[in-house]
Amino acid sequence: MDFSKDLMAASSTPIVLAILAEGDSYGYAILKRVQELSGGHMQWTDGMLYPVLHRLERLGHIEARWEVAESGRRRKYYRVTSGGRRQLAEERRQWEAVDATLRGIWHALSEPVARAAPSLGGAFR
Amino acid sequence: MTTPADALPLEEQIDRWRSYLARRRAIHPIDVAELEDHLREQIAGLTEAGLASDEAFLIAVKRMGDLDAISREFAREHSERLWKQLVVPGTDTAAAPALRSDAVAAFCFAVAAAVLMKLPALFGLDLQADAGFYARNVSLFVLLPLTAYFAWKRRLAPASLRWLPVAFAVAAVFANVYPFGPEGDTLVLTVLHLPIALWLAVGIAYAGGRWNEVTGRMDFIRFSGELFIYYALIALGGAVLMAFMAMIFEAIGIRVESFFQYWLLPCGATGAVLVAAWLVEAKQGVIENMAPVLTQLFTPMFAAVLIAFLGTWLVAGQGLPIDRNVLIAFDVLLALVLCLLLYSISARDPRSPPGVFDVVRVVLVISALLADALALSAIAARISEFGFTPNRVAALGENVILLVNLAWSAVLYLRFLRGRGSFGALEHWQTGYLPVYAGWAALVVVVFPPLFGYI
Numbered sequence A: 001m002d003f004s005k006d007l008m009a010a011s012s013t014p015i016v017l018a019i020l021a022e023g024d025s026y027g028y029a030i031l032k033r034v035q036e037l038s039g040g041h042m043q044w045t046d047g048m049l050y051p052v053l054h055r056l057e058r059l060g061h062i063e064a065r066w067e068v069a070e071s072g073r074r075r076k077y078y079r080v081t082s083g084g085r086r087q088l089a090e091e092r093r094q095w096e097a098v099d100a101t102l103r104g105i106w107h108a109l110s111e112p113v114a115r116a117a118p119s120l121g122g123a124f125r
Numbered sequence B: 001m002t003t004p005a006d007a008l009p010l011e012e013q014i015d016r017w018r019s020y021l022a023r024r025r026a027i028h029p030i031d032v033a034e035l036e037d038h039l040r041e042q043i044a045g046l047t048e049a050g051l052a053s054d055e056a057f058l059i060a061v062k063r064m065g066d067l068d069a070i071s072r073e074f075a076r077e078h079s080e081r082l083w084k085q086l087v088v089p090g091t092d093t094a095a096a097p098a099l100r101s102d103a104v105a106a107f108c109f110a111v112a113a114a115v116l117m118k119l120p121a122l123f124g125l126d127l128q129a130d131a132g133f134y135a136r137n138v139s140l141f142v143l144l145p146l147t148a149y150f151a152w153k154r155r156l157a158p159a160s161l162r163w164l165p166v167a168f169a170v171a172a173v174f175a176n177v178y179p180f181g182p183e184g185d186t187l188v189l190t191v192l193h194l195p196i197a198l199w200l201a202v203g204i205a206y207a208g209g210r211w212n213e214v215t216g217r218m219d220f221i222r223f224s225g226e227l228f229i230y231y232a233l234i235a236l237g238g239a240v241l242m243a244f245m246a247m248i249f250e251a252i253g254i255r256v257e258s259f260f261q262y263w264l265l266p267c268g269a270t271g272a273v274l275v276a277a278w279l280v281e282a283k284q285g286v287i288e289n290m291a292p293v294l295t296q297l298f299t300p301m302f303a304a305v306l307i308a309f310l311g312t313w314l315v316a317g318q319g320l321p322i323d324r325n326v327l328i329a330f331d332v333l334l335a336l337v338l339c340l341l342l343y344s345i346s347a348r349d350p351r352s353p354p355g356v357f358d359v360v361r362v363v364l365v366i367s368a369l370l371a372d373a374l375a376l377s378a379i380a381a382r383i384s385e386f387g388f389t390p391n392r393v394a395a396l397g398e399n400v401i402l403l404v405n406l407a408w409s410a411v412l413y414l415r416f417l418r419g420r421g422s423f424g425a426l427e428h429w430q431t432g433y434l435p436v437y438a439g440w441a442a443l444v445v446v447v448f449p450p451l452f453g454y455i
Helices: A007-020 A028-039 A048-056 A082-119 B004-022 B028-048 B051-065 B067-077 B096-122 B130-152 B158-176 B186-209 B214-252 B257-283 B290-316 B326-347 B354-388 B390-417 B423-451
Strands: A062-068 A074-079
Touching: A007 A028, A007 A048, A007 A062, A007 A074, A007 B004, A007 B051, A007 B214, A028 A048, A028 B028, A048 A062, A048 B051, A048 B067, A048 B354, A074 A082, A074 B028, A074 B326, B004 B028, B004 B051, B028 B051, B067 B186, B096 B130, B096 B257, B130 B158, B130 B186, B158 B186, B158 B423, B186 B214, B186 B390, B186 B423, B214 B290, B214 B326, B214 B390, B214 B423, B290 B326, B290 B423, B326 B390, B326 B423, B390 B423
Parallel strands: none
Antiparallel strands: A062 A074
16 A cells, blocks of 8 residues: 555654554564554555654654674664653544544545445435 | 575675665764664565575565665755764764774874973973074974874884984974074074975875875875865964953953963964864865865966966066065965965876866966066076075075976976876876975075074
């Protein structure tokens, strides 16, 4: 599924923060988790995740540290900060409001559309 | 399935991908490492799923996305990276410890220079009353620590380490044994020429074993130009600091002039040379060199001024008054033209074909040569009437040296423009000529005072 650039940019912050709120993680694992959660519908371009992580780090929402992974390579792990958790709560409130609004409108649309579809939408209702 | 046979190509491919990524300014080595970890993880995941390693590599790279777009995103997030950082490199770069120890060493050598400058005061030599002593020795106080800094930094071989102290010892002897008359001409000549002669020692230490190569000397020329510019910038900052300090202390009724005169100025001015040298070293290759940019800017302007001067002179037909100031003015002119030529050469790609700027440079050199030849002929006709003072001989000697250099440079440059010579020949000539300046300066320091009776 193709998402618009704006939607991707807006949703990346809460998604990354929420995944990190589950536990510390690193780039590749975050992408895997996104894939898993979206059932494969959300496919981020891998490289684009890192500027997002760096932006969140600059804003103080997450912290980074280097560790040696079990593979022997150095790996950069990210951890959500208390400021990041506050930001996540705020994002969540906003997204729930958006979600509730959309659900309401989808619900209002779906019944008339389903019934009146053959007769040119809701114009003759 | 990674077998030892196809493991090598994969590593090679990753290497190539990494170096391609590392070329982007907005993506730092630390980010390359992070992205590489991602790429390897992705490849490992795909090979586990049954793909061959080269297929896995291709898919992993494709999933990483368009590198231009990623690099743009990095640039947007890290816009400061496009303004290259010089003094405070990120702690995450591999070179950070080396840079830090270099900075500490440069600071120590700067303090050493300041201490050398203040040391004679312990023996009762006053900066004001014994100004002659300080003027003769200041180049030693500054250039000895500078040479030592480069000897340390380049880990010079013992062979050159033997010769450099000898050079400085000889310089110290000749600066101090002659019974100069107070404020005599030969004293001033020694003060002016000793640093030029010693600059060769700095160059040998700077080049660190590459002094006999054209590239080593060319690097030293670049270094000298950048050092001058950085020193001028530091001096400007220092002047602002001093003016501010004088102002606020004045406000509380304390006069700081004597502190300036005896401490801040002498120590700051000597130490700043070392700091400037360290800055030039640290920034090498990080920031565009300033000297070539300035020369590119001013070469056409100087050429225009010279041509206008020649035209006016020829039309007006004015004879030159015989005065050493005229000679010195033309020395300065030739030295300036030489600098413009040197620094534009230093930034030029020797392999690129002749262009418009090459023609402008040739015009500049030839018009300078014409102006100088006219001045010399006007002066030479009458110089014997006025006798040979040390200043006049020194100025004349410098004029001849610069004239020879520029004349042959013009010949080589014209050959290059007409496709009959290489640009390398011009570089070779310029770098080969460097010891001539030092040799002449040494001659002035050693021979002139006794020759002219220490006047």
